[in-house]
Amino acid sequence: MCGIAASVGRHGAASRVKAALERLEYRGYDSAGIAARSADGGVAYARTVGGVASLGTAPDDPTTAAIGHTRWATHGGVTERNAHPLRDCTGRLFIAHNGIIENADILRTELVAAGHRLTSDVDSEVIVHLLEDALITAVSLAAALFAAAERLRGSWAVVALDTLTGEIAATAHGSPLIAAEAADGVYVASDVGAVTDRVTEFRVIDDDDVVVLDSAGIRWWGAGQSAPTPAARTVPRSHRSPVAGRHSDHMGNEIDEQPAVARSIVNSLAPRIAEGALWNDLALPPIETFERVVILGCGTSLHAGRAVGGVFSKLGRLPSRALVASECADAVWEPRTLVIALSQSGETADVLRAFEALPRTGITVLALTNNPMSTLARRADAVIDCLAGPEIGVAATKTFLAQVLTGVCVALSGLSTSPRLAPRVFAAQQRALHHAPAAIERALRVWGDIVPGLTNRFAEAPGFLFLGRGGGVVYAAEGALKLKELTYRWAEHQPAGELKHGPLALVGQGTPVFVVDDGDPRLDVSIAEVEARGGHVVRVSGPGPQTSPSRPSTSDALLLPAWGPLDAVVPLQMFARALALHLGHNVDRPRNLAKSVTVQ
Numbered sequence: 001m002c003g004i005a006a007s008v009g010r011h012g013a014a015s016r017v018k019a020a021l022e023r024l025e026y027r028g029y030d031s032a033g034i035a036a037r038s039a040d041g042g043v044a045y046a047r048t049v050g051g052v053a054s055l056g057t058a059p060d061d062p063t064t065a066a067i068g069h070t071r072w073a074t075h076g077g078v079t080e081r082n083a084h085p086l087r088d089c090t091g092r093l094f095i096a097h098n099g100i101i102e103n104a105d106i107l108r109t110e111l112v113a114a115g116h117r118l119t120s121d122v123d124s125e126v127i128v129h130l131l132e133d134a135l136i137t138a139v140s141l142a143a144a145l146f147a148a149a150e151r152l153r154g155s156w157a158v159v160a161l162d163t164l165t166g167e168i169a170a171t172a173h174g175s176p177l178i179a180a181e182a183a184d185g186v187y188v189a190s191d192v193g194a195v196t197d198r199v200t201e202f203r204v205i206d207d208d209d210v211v212v213l214d215s216a217g218i219r220w221w222g223a224g225q226s227a228p229t230p231a232a233r234t235v236p237r238s239h240r241s242p243v244a245g246r247h248s249d250h251m252g253n254e255i256d257e258q259p260a261v262a263r264s265i266v267n268s269l270a271p272r273i274a275e276g277a278l279w280n281d282l283a284l285p286p287i288e289t290f291e292r293v294v295i296l297g298c299g300t301s302l303h304a305g306r307a308v309g310g311v312f313s314k315l316g317r318l319p320s321r322a323l324v325a326s327e328c329a330d331a332v333w334e335p336r337t338l339v340i341a342l343s344q345s346g347e348t349a350d351v352l353r354a355f356e357a358l359p360r361t362g363i364t365v366l367a368l369t370n371n372p373m374s375t376l377a378r379r380a381d382a383v384i385d386c387l388a389g390p391e392i393g394v395a396a397t398k399t400f401l402a403q404v405l406t407g408v409c410v411a412l413s414g415l416s417t418s419p420r421l422a423p424r425v426f427a428a429q430q431r432a433l434h435h436a437p438a439a440i441e442r443a444l445r446v447w448g449d450i451v452p453g454l455t456n457r458f459a460e461a462p463g464f465l466f467l468g469r470g471g472g473v474v475y476a477a478e479g480a481l482k483l484k485e486l487t488y489r490w491a492e493h494q495p496a497g498e499l500k501h502g503p504l505a506l507v508g509q510g511t512p513v514f515v516v517d518d519g520d521p522r523l524d525v526s527i528a529e530v531e532a533r534g535g536h537v538v539r540v541s542g543p544g545p546q547t548s549p550s551r552p553s554t555s556d557a558l559l560l561p562a563w564g565p566l567d568a569v570v571p572l573q574m575f576a577r578a579l580a581l582h583l584g585h586n587v588d589r590p591r592n593l594a595k596s597v598t599v600q
């Protein structure tokens, strides 16, 4: 996690870095800092445990080179002392780091023994002191950074400022970093989102490359030597700026955007489902190549993946299983496996490490991401952009919906040419897909009137249960996750049938129990069991508290959406947000969390 930005230009470098950091704050907001140098050699240095906004820059900002950081704490408490940029013993060098230095303790001991004064608790500080030593003999800042990085184990994206020369160097290893040129200066940042308001192109800093930013522009070093500049990539139009809305928080606007997001996905992908067109466009091998599908992801993305996996297994009888990316070190991988790796950011370290551990043969990886410029997208065999547009709120909402719908389109397209899928069922699934945007829109409208009452009723509830069956379980899981991360209250999800095997003991007078209704009549039994113990049931089924009239009333489960009642997630997102706001929480930046989790 953490966001890094650096810039060199004629003047205003600190202000540009501050603006970039504001756009990176979703990556972590425990503390922030900027170090900058002016053309006359003056140095400005500020750190804060407030947000980036509280970092002051001069109105007529004279700085020509600046680096900055917004932190998500791993090593060391949330204090100004631990905020980046971190300084060397002389005050000449500053660095900002994202990642984890695994051998920091050993290096720290060595550095202290050699006389260095380390003033923070963070692992990153060793880098600036290694750089200080390396610069004594190195021919340049780039060479010194390269030498310092050779001492590190772990993952890093580092920017270093030499306040003597005004030069900036940057390098990366297992942590994302990009470089870009704009009219007002050159940039390095953790994510192109930091500068999409200023640039249309960017270049990826590959592992162990070093780049130098100075008044001449950006120069590239590969393996410690001058190297050709890599090809530029275009910033996709959809990633350029977030959509404004009626709420003052991003999350509210992102929830509201969901019908439009759903519509644009269905409009662009649904016409390419039939006859395997979309599948073929992704250059995926024919579906018959695969004997199984494995879903890989974390948190909300894993939930979305489970819904997509259900399409393969339910409609195609192709076995699918979901793996928590951080827990798949011992997974047994078999040939003829399609891995679908879901990650809205495409930078989640747990997913990338799981990816690296995959066997080189017999496995095809499809990345489903909201960031087609990400590390995951660059490494996968095939990539599909889930087309949600920029999502700023840390809690995933529209990206979840977009991942489900995009994944469903891909799965239906793959299965469309398979004899496993009867034409009648395929046609019904296509109809259900076309119906999704309207169902989501109606859920927003109907629950807009219901959610405020629920918020008042449950304002004091210490814990919540979310139940579902079949395709509804993933939405119950997602509802519980949203509630936890936004309200800081305990929330648990269970398949409804499991209730009587233990979790029913949690239910007492007034316990809130949200039930995601997928139309399975056995849910009525679970609801009766809850109500008999005084629990307060909220039946969530898209348009209102009663079973949705919009769903096909059929006893043939294969004609219901194979991805379950997706519209049910909308009221669960709305309720979590409303309760969090009622409790006075920042819904865009829940405590302790970050949007891009680039540490394992």
Ligand code: M6R
Binding pocket: 298, 299, 300, 301, 302, 342, 343, 344, 345, 346, 347, 348, 351, 394, 395, 396, 397, 481, 485, 594, 595, 596, 597
């Ligand atoms: O970027 P990713 O989709 O890979 O992130 C995975 C999780 O960290 C993420 O979904 C997290 O659970 C969300 N913040 C939940 O709202």
